[in-house]
Amino acid sequence: MAQDTHVLDRPPEGASADWTIPQNWQAYTAEEHATWDILFERQAKLLPGRASGAFLKGLDALRLSESGIPNFEELSERLMKLTGWQVVAVPGLVPDEVFFDHMANRRFVAGNFIRRPDQLDYLQEPDVFHDVFGHVPMLADPVFADYLEAYGRGGVRAIELGALKQLGRLYWYTVEFGLVQEAEGLRIYGAGIVSSSAESRFALDDPSPNRIGFDLARVMRTEYRIDDFQQNYFVIPSFDELLRVTIETDFAPLYEEILPLPDIPVAEILPGDAVITQGTQEYARSRP
Numbered sequence: 001m002a003q004d005t006h007v008l009d010r011p012p013e014g015a016s017a018d019w020t021i022p023q024n025w026q027a028y029t030a031e032e033h034a035t036w037d038i039l040f041e042r043q044a045k046l047l048p049g050r051a052s053g054a055f056l057k058g059l060d061a062l063r064l065s066e067s068g069i070p071n072f073e074e075l076s077e078r079l080m081k082l083t084g085w086q087v088v089a090v091p092g093l094v095p096d097e098v099f100f101d102h103m104a105n106r107r108f109v110a111g112n113f114i115r116r117p118d119q120l121d122y123l124q125e126p127d128v129f130h131d132v133f134g135h136v137p138m139l140a141d142p143v144f145a146d147y148l149e150a151y152g153r154g155g156v157r158a159i160e161l162g163a164l165k166q167l168g169r170l171y172w173y174t175v176e177f178g179l180v181q182e183a184e185g186l187r188i189y190g191a192g193i194v195s196s197s198a199e200s201r202f203a204l205d206d207p208s209p210n211r212i213g214f215d216l217a218r219v220m221r222t223e224y225r226i227d228d229f230q231q232n233y234f235v236i237p238s239f240d241e242l243l244r245v246t247i248e249t250d251f252a253p254l255y256e257e258i259l260p261l262p263d264i265p266v267a268e269i270l271p272g273d274a275v276i277t278q279g280t281q282e283y284a285r286s287r288p
C-alpha cells in the first residue's frame with residue numbers, strides 16, 4: 001500500500017542512506033504483538049477460499065501463523081532460502097527511487113510500526129501488518145518473486161522515461177489490489193485487499209465494483225483511488241501470464257503510445273474490456 005502522502009526527501013534521524021532502520025523487534029510491547037495476533041486471526045479465518053493458493057502457501061511456508069509481530073531477521077532467513085528476497089525495516093514511505101532500488105535487489109521494505117488498536121479496520125500508511133502479512137507471503141512464490149524484482153528494475157527505467165504514474169498503476173492494480181482467476185474461481189493476491197478484512201469480502205462478493213480482465217495498457221491508463229475500497233479490480237489469468245507479459249514487453253514504446261492519451265476514469269468500462277463484472281458502483285455512490 002502506498003501513496004507518497006508525506007514522503008520526506010532525506011532519511012530521517014537514525015535511518016541509513018538507503019532509508020533502512022533496525023526493526024528493533026525486542027522493543028515491541030505486548031499490546032503491539034496482540035494487535036498483530038488480532039489482525040492475523042481475523043484474516044486467517046476469512047482467507048481460505050478467498051486468497052490465492054500462492055498466498056496461502058507462502059503464509060504457511062514462512063510460518064507467519066506463529067504469534068506476534070515477525071522478527072524480520074528470522075523471516076528473511078526463511079524467505080532468502082525460498083526466493084532470495086529479504087525484508088528490511090523502514091520508518092514509513094520512502095522516495096520512489098529508493099523503493100525501486102530495494103526492490104530491484106530483492107529487498108522488500110516494510111514499516112516496522114503497527115497500527116493502534118483503534119485503527120484495526122483501516123489506515124492510510126503501510127504498517128507492518130499490511131507490509132508483512134499483505135505482501136511478504138507472495139514473495140515466497142518464485143514467479144511472483146521474479147515479477148517484483150523486474151518491477152523494481154522497471155521502476156528505475158520508468159523514472160527516466162517520465163512514466164512513473166503509469167508504472168505506479170501497474171503496481172496498484174496487481175501487487176496491491178490484484179485478483180487472479182483460479183480453477184475454483186476468483187482469488188485475491190493484492191496486499192491491499194488481503195490485509196483488510198472488509199475489502200477481502202468486498203473485492204470478491206460485492207456487486208458494486210467492476211472486475212475486468214487484465215490488459216497492460218488499459219491498467220497503465222486507469223486512475224485509482226487511495227482512500228476507500230476500489231471501484232475497479234483487474235483479474236490476471238495466472239502469475240505466469242503476468243510475469244510473461246510484463247517481462248517480455250518493452251515498456252518504452254508502450255509509454256510513448258499511452259502517455260499522450262487521456263487517463264481512464266476509475267469506474268469507466270470501455271468497449272474493448274473483457275468484463276467479468278459490470279459493477280453497480282452502489283457502494284461508491286453511498287459514500288459521502
Ligand SMILES: C[C@H](O)[C@H](O)[C@H]1CNc2nc(N)[nH]c(=O)c2N1
Pocket residue numbers: 001002003004090092093094095096099100109110111126167168171
Ligand atoms: C513508487 C511506488 O509507486 C509507491 O508509491 C512506493 C512509494 N514509496 C513507498 N514506500 C514504502 N515504505 N512502501 C511502499 O509501498 C511505497 N510505495
Ligand SMILES: N[C@@H](Cc1ccccc1)C(=O)O
Pocket residue numbers: 147150151152153154155157158246247248249250251252
Ligand atoms: N518490461 C518493463 C520492465 C518491467 C518488468 C516487470 C514488471 C514491470 C516492469 C520495461 O521495459 O520497463
Ligand SMILES: [Fe+2]
Pocket residue numbers: 001002126130131134135176191192
Ligand atoms: Fe502495499
